Amino acid sequence: MAKANLPSSEELMKLDNFLCFAIYSANHAFTRVYKPLLDELDLTYPQYLVMVALWEKDDQTVGSLGEKLFLESSTLTPMLKRLEAMGHILRTRDKADERQVRVQLTETGRALREKASRVPIGIADATGMEPAEVARLKQEIAALRASLLR
């Protein structure tokens, strides 16, 4: 064959051919699937992600949470204040470097992990995919993210 069938500019401009739109809409779909599960925990989806990050590693700074979650302090600060108001975390200035704020789980915050332990099962269910397939797709999307942020 002479050459691959490159997509026409017409084809390129169709919404359903956009990788970004697939991701955008899949993200909304995830949010909707999580909603009823997280309502049980009185957490929003982004708040849940912050808690997961803290359950994995307690006592992080706002900056290190932001790096892991790819979020800015302008997003995290208000969220963390809400989690603090709910009693899940404590925010304290670092003694050694007063610029930094250390985020720590409270007993309540740690306890929530138990209730949350069933959430991943429910989500895995909703994907309708095998664990190995999920892992592969996740890996590909993480690689894409890395390319995009390069």
Place this chain on the structure above:
Amino acid sequence: MAKANLPSSEELMKLDNFLCFAIYSANHAFTRVYKPLLDELDLTYPQYLVMVALWEKDDQTVGSLGEKLFLESSTLTPMLKRLEAMGHILRTRDKADERQVRVQLTETGRALREKASRVPIGIADATGMEPAEVARLKQEIAALRASLLR
């Protein structure tokens, strides 16, 4: 071997193993890559998606746009009002059924398509992927979205 190594509940609770988080963060990454390109058009990323949907098919109702974009009227109405204020679209009540609002491109809105035609190239570039690979990944994620919304 006796059985597959099922992921432990500990492993399941790590942020980097979450498919949803890969998608969540890839979505943010896309938003950031689009930002400088869309600044040229004075459009936000969601506004751009609406315009793409209209360039593909003009004269749609709010409801049909919502179906295609997976968005509620409570999200679309304010967005469409902004696009109207910018002069890209017109919103008019359907004569035959006054409940519906028809969204139509203005001349300005149609003209913007030219300027936008270079955007997909820039994005494709940033993904660092072959068109065929992009198409495959897009397909898989669309299938995932369908499972989630089922």
Place this chain on the structure above:
DNA sequence: CCAAAATAAATCGTTCGCGATATAATCGCA
């Protein structure tokens, strides 16, 4: 040692995104 640069969070204004609810128009059926 101290002023300038760098760093970490927080604040502000704007836009998205949703659920719940309101409003208005149309439909269905008794």
Place this chain on the structure above:
DNA sequence: TGCGATTATATCGCGAACGATTTATTTTGG
């Protein structure tokens, strides 16, 4: 026909999310 149910959009309140800016602290170079 007419009135209750359904449908389409809009409104409201709240929580993300970001860029630009501010404030406070620390680091660095002279």
